[in-house]
Amino acid sequence: MAVAKSQVSSKAATTDGRKPAARAAKAASARTAGAKPSIAEFSRDEELAAYREMLLIRRFEEKAGQMYGMGLIHGFCHLYIGQEAVVVGMQMAIRTGEDQVITGYRDHGHMLATGMDAKGVMAELTGRRDGYSRGKGGSMHMFSIEKQFFGGHGIVGAQVSLGTGLAFANRYRKNDRVSLTYFGDGAANQGQVYESFNMAELWKLPVIYIIENNRYAMGTSVSRSSAQTDFSKRGLSFNIPGEQVDGMDVRAVRAAGERAVEWCRAGKGPYILEMQTYRYRGHSMSDPAKYRSKDEVQKMRTEHDPIEQVRLRLIDKGWASEDDLKKVDAEVRDIVNEAADFAQNSPEPDASELWTDILK
Amino acid sequence: MPIEILMPALSPTMEEGTLSKWLKKEGDSVKSGDVIAEIETDKATMEVEAIDDGKIGKLLIPEGSQNVKVNTPIAVLLADGEDASAASAAPAKDEHGVPEAAKNGSGEAGSAPAASAGAAPAAPAAIKTEIANDPDIPAGTEFVTMTVREALRDAMAEEMRRDADVFVIGEEVAEYQGAYKITQGLLQEFGADRVIDTPITEHGFAGLATGAALAGLKPIVEFMTFNFAMQAIDQIINSAAKTLYMSGGQLGASIVFRGPNGAASRVGAQHSQDYSAWYSQIPGLKVVVPYTAADAKGLLKAAIRDPNPVVFLENEMVYGHSFEVPKLDDFVLPIGKARIHKAGKDVTIVSFGIGMSYAIKAAEQLAAEGIDAEVIDLRTLRPLDIDTVIASVKKTGRCVTVEEGWPQNSVGSEIASQLMEKAFDYLDAPVLKVTGKDVPMPYAANLEKLALPNVGEVIAAVKAVTYR
Numbered sequence: 001m002a003v004a005k006s007q008v009s010s011k012a013a014t015t016d017g018r019k020p021a022a023r024a025a026k027a028a029s030a031r032t033a034g035a036k037p038s039i040a041e042f043s044r045d046e047e048l049a050a051y052r053e054m055l056l057i058r059r060f061e062e063k064a065g066q067m068y069g070m071g072l073i074h075g076f077c078h079l080y081i082g083q084e085a086v087v088v089g090m091q092m093a094i095r096t097g098e099d100q101v102i103t104g105y106r107d108h109g110h111m112l113a114t115g116m117d118a119k120g121v122m123a124e125l126t127g128r129r130d131g132y133s134r135g136k137g138g139s140m141h142m143f144s145i146e147k148q149f150f151g152g153h154g155i156v157g158a159q160v161s162l163g164t165g166l167a168f169a170n171r172y173r174k175n176d177r178v179s180l181t182y183f184g185d186g187a188a189n190q191g192q193v194y195e196s197f198n199m200a201e202l203w204k205l206p207v208i209y210i211i212e213n214n215r216y217a218m219g220t221s222v223s224r225s226s227a228q229t230d231f232s233k234r235g236l237s238f239n240i241p242g243e244q245v246d247g248m249d250v251r252a253v254r255a256a257g258e259r260a261v262e263w264c265r266a267g268k269g270p271y272i273l274e275m276q277t278y279r280y281r282g283h284s285m286s287d288p289a290k291y292r293s294k295d296e297v298q299k300m301r302t303e304h305d306p307i308e309q310v311r312l313r314l315i316d317k318g319w320a321s322e323d324d325l326k327k328v329d330a331e332v333r334d335i336v337n338e339a340a341d342f343a344q345n346s347p348e349p350d351a352s353e354l355w356t357d358i359l360k
Numbered sequence: 361m362p363i364e365i366l367m368p369a370l371s372p373t374m375e376e377g378t379l380s381k382w383l384k385k386e387g388d389s390v391k392s393g394d395v396i397a398e399i400e401t402d403k404a405t406m407e408v409e410a411i412d413d414g415k416i417g418k419l420l421i422p423e424g425s426q427n428v429k430v431n432t433p434i435a436v437l438l439a440d441g442e443d444a445s446a447a448s449a450a451p452a453k454d455e456h457g458v459p460e461a462a463k464n465g466s467g468e469a470g471s472a473p474a475a476s477a478g479a480a481p482a483a484p485a486a487i488k489t490e491i492a493n494d495p496d497i498p499a500g501t502e503f504v505t506m507t508v509r510e511a512l513r514d515a516m517a518e519e520m521r522r523d524a525d526v527f528v529i530g531e532e533v534a535e536y537q538g539a540y541k542i543t544q545g546l547l548q549e550f551g552a553d554r555v556i557d558t559p560i561t562e563h564g565f566a567g568l569a570t571g572a573a574l575a576g577l578k579p580i581v582e583f584m585t586f587n588f589a590m591q592a593i594d595q596i597i598n599s600a601a602k603t604l605y606m607s608g609g610q611l612g613a614s615i616v617f618r619g620p621n622g623a624a625s626r627v628g629a630q631h632s633q634d635y636s637a638w639y640s641q642i643p644g645l646k647v648v649v650p651y652t653a654a655d656a657k658g659l660l661k662a663a664i665r666d667p668n669p670v671v672f673l674e675n676e677m678v679y680g681h682s683f684e685v686p687k688l689d690d691f692v693l694p695i696g697k698a699r700i701h702k703a704g705k706d707v708t709i710v711s712f713g714i715g716m717s718y719a720i721k722a723a724e725q726l727a728a729e730g731i732d733a734e735v736i737d738l739r740t741l742r743p744l745d746i747d748t749v750i751a752s753v754k755k756t757g758r759c760v761t762v763e764e765g766w767p768q769n770s771v772g773s774e775i776a777s778q779l780m781e782k783a784f785d786y787l788d789a790p791v792l793k794v795t796g797k798d799v800p801m802p803y804a805a806n807l808e809k810l811a812l813p814n815v816g817e818v819i820a821a822v823k824a825v826t827y828r
Binding site for chain 1: 565568573576598606667668
């Protein structure tokens, strides 16, 4: 039982008369500014990999936003810019292609992080036949069995029950896979989240609930929507341990992810990670984000940007030069531009596709 | 004066039960609240408590007796000073001694939809259906009599033996043996890993099971009733039914959502809704509504094997009905195929599920009046076997639909619409619908009876379209 527990579970542990785990105190201080508990030390390769992955998501989303403005992408399009460290750090903590990933509608970053091809994702955004769902899903509905990415769900909170079911399947099959079930601070107020928490803890299902707290449920701030704004405590009454994590620091994310994964693989049941993060853009493309100040956004960008943090460390440590990083940026831009070209040139689905894939 | 203890009704639909055990013997003193007997209903074994103080004068029904009708005197309780000779006189008082209230209790069970206007009330167990003409059952097949309840359980057990990915999940499916005893014995055979009691959390467990299905397992989700599935309908439709399409065919859910649907008896508006038309509208779902035990078995097995989400709508009133079921090692029926229950030439009566009970009785009575009705059991509502209906209407020129659900946008509405499009020139009369009334289900016995369709309405509709 030497595994780290959060402030949530450690409180429970104290009342139990058990000794709180050593790292609990650190986790408890995660909320306070500047405190960065249990940050994984990254090697040069890891820093570079994280930098590249996050940059790919950033550039991809910028391109998607641009193409939306050009009328090439339609409907709902929710960009992940600002939150990149969450999915990249978590993906570094799991076994890609074995552990499952499921999320809501702000899903492009998750797909790219699992290794899904940028071309296929972008072609889905343009509604073309080479998209992951052959143009029939759109921004919110893409899947990859190969990468064990289970969507891409448009009903806020529905993915939480589904992700719990993925974990149920792992337990049923007696394997040691873990389900990463992502949702936002908004979804955290849906009833089925708590129905799922209850069953997950009751049956000790290997699911990590990753609450991406980007402070706004569409336009409603956490303080206006949530009686309990510390989302790591949302599992308290189910005895699910939870941690608040600096979701802008990829190292903190990975470290927390590894603790949670270890907990789940050991058969101890679910784990909650509240990722404190921020989205730079509006909720969707049509959101001017009038509900928050420009200063607030600017402050996050300049002081907490997840990509900039890695860039500075790479430079500081002499692990990469400005030129090296420009090269990475150029490579990433090539991938994104190629994806954009591909997505515009892929034909629309054949009309016959209207009637396929309704039933197997 | 000796008091008769009557066989109690222990559930809304109980008409009879087994007196499994006497816990008191003749001559024993009992106090109000003492448990005197155990009675097994179709749902559970229940303890019967004495309501009055006294001494057991006579046990009228021996323990182990089956099919003891509700309100049958089962024992006689003597007051102080009375002796057994008074008890022996008691049965003679049967006709007059039963309090009016108890008679009404009996009427409750009798108000089941099966006992409808103009029809001779028949005990449910007596309903037998000819199914030998189902072309999907090989000629010469031996049949066994079983209830719909047993057929459903056997279907699940057979499929669970066959495929380790199949499991049952829902409220009270395991330890309780099923709220309606459909999962009886499954926990004992397959263990708690595969027969899973959930908390009362329909939205959550429907989503969880759908997630497990996306991961490749084959869940059977039991809703205690489909009324409660309304809490879960988002997962059924948005997650289970649409994912295959949204993923461009990559990812689907092989899952069965099953349980009793529609009105039971005297349970009021929130527990009496028929969702047949609702689910039948959704692309990406298959919707099965069996009536006979054979169809229940063959189609549930097919549903469990189906790679798509299947909504399997049962009916509590029919669970205890017995039918002939083919004795085959692996009896699987095709989903999406209607069955001609009775061939006829004058009019086509189309129904499904419990609606068939009205259709069949109406056809029998119409036959006596010289009207030869063809009765079609749709069995599946999605995909809808409209071809079988059209072929029949081309022969008869007239059609009446029968269902318990509400009239607007009903299954009958769809049949009428399709017949107008595809068989207009063959129709000699407008298609008529017999449905439940356009009201929430009332509780009062007389109102409930009025809210449901009845045989008389089916007969009247048939006479209207045949201009009799």
